[in-house]
Amino acid sequence: MTDADAPKAPTHPSAQSIARSAALVIGILAFAKMFSLVEKKVALDRFGISLAWDTYTVANQIPEQLFNLLAGGALAYAFIPIFGDLLAHDDREGAWKLASNTLNTIFLTVLVISVIVFLASAAASYVTGTCINVDGGTSGVL
16 A cells, blocks of 8 residues: 555644634525524414414424424534545545435426425316315216
């Protein structure tokens, strides 16, 4: 094994790099919270304080928790360590290929699920001209 083939020692990030990364994460989280506040304001303007608002809030809790557990957990425990390890070993191309594949997979999965849910909704009849009833067979309409 020659010196050129020897694995490079991982470089340790500087304090400035860590501070910049932390500031970026804090900024993104702050933006997400501000966006959430705008979302709540729009929803409250639409529904007001009523039974409809309570129904929306309760119905939104399960998908929100599933997203936080699955997406947040998967990214925290699977993607980030592998991505960081690739960057630490100076494999920038492999790291960004992993990021691209991960984001594309998530996007396509959400797109397919969204299309299926849309086609099962009553709003799909405006686009397709037909409505697929998802009611467990209780209606007589096909």
